[in-house]
Amino acid sequence: MTLRQLMRLNMAHFRAKAWNTKAMSTKSAKSCFAKSMKPMKQFKRPRISKISVVGAGQVGTAISAMLLLRNLTKNLVILDINYELAQAEALDFQHASAFLNDARVVPCGDSTNSKNSDVVIITAGARPSGKDRSRLAAMQKTVEILKKAVPKLVDLSPDATFIIISNPADVMTYAVQRITNLPKHRCFTTGCHLDTVRFRNLIANRLRLPPSQVHGYVIGEHGASAVPVWSSVSIAGIRLNDVVKNLACGDDPENWAKINKQVTTGGLAVAKTKGYTNWAIALTCADIVQAMSGGKGKIACVGTDMKGLSGIQDNVVLSLPCLVTSGGISHVFELPLTDVEQSKLMASANILLEAQCSLSI
């Protein structure tokens, strides 16, 4: 039986059993593959109708544009503490509603209009400023923003799925989970989904292939300690590791390891000129919302509390491949990793744990 057939069988089984965890552990546990696929939560959401985007800056506005262009919502709320900005951005989109499937775009300054959202996307954050421009200082400022803004959003939309974009995204997701007690399957970050598409794009460029046809994942932190999983890279069923000598390790004659750095510094390279990044993250976020909107779901490296998975022993938010469906994360996949990749994942988890512990929540 091929892997594809196996997957199909498993998916059909899960659907038939309405994501029943117990059923999975008995019947499909017979398949070796099911052991790598850890169920997270049984949850189904009817069609997404209302989405709130919190933060009308570069990222929030770009995400709004992608959601509207892809017809992922007919009812979009743009929320910013700077109400005039939210109003101007909403109006700019609303003027072109006829080109956006007649979507309704509403501004919001105090959360009220976000009531009964199906999805809430958080992009509000503080940029480094003042005397202390350290990452940690900016991180704590963003936590203070979240502490004020998020509880009200949860009260108004208690069943919504929260997607955290504000950086450092993993640590901010941890903060939101701690502030709100939202379940981890519906409070997560796009995390390494963006790093993963960058990784695939860089490999595809070298091989002169379409990026969508390269498979492989980046896991761990959405940031400097992200782990490109070279052992998982495959094209047309061919593992790159099997055909390239010393792929991104050892003497690495073709210098594939250069890609590791490009993956983690890709955003900085863009921000150096623009001052920010927005299009790639906007498309990444829209891709996740699309996975939640369609019936089938999608496997993507998104981040949530991964305690108990892939050797992670603490409550650390980081990315692993997840099945994202209507209600959020339904399953997490434990990738087979080499010893080096596993120790890099642990190092990434420790960095994040340290950052989490430094927060005052």
Ligand SMILES: NC(=O)c1ccc[n+]([C@@H]2O[C@H](COP(=O)([O-])OP(=O)(O)OC[C@H]3O[C@@H](n4cnc5c(N)ncnc54)[C@H](O)[C@@H]3O)[C@@H](O)[C@H]2O)c1
């Ligand atoms: N996760 C990723 O892959 C990724 C990629 C790019 C950017 N980001 C992050 O996204 C965040 C936003 O970036 P940006 O370029 O849009 O920043 P920005 O400064 O342009 O926009 C932030 C907006 O948040 C608003 N805001 C601040 N406090 C608020 C509050 N309490 N309620 C509502 N709105 C509030 C501000 O008024 C501002 O309009 C940053 O943290 C950035 O680092 C993440």
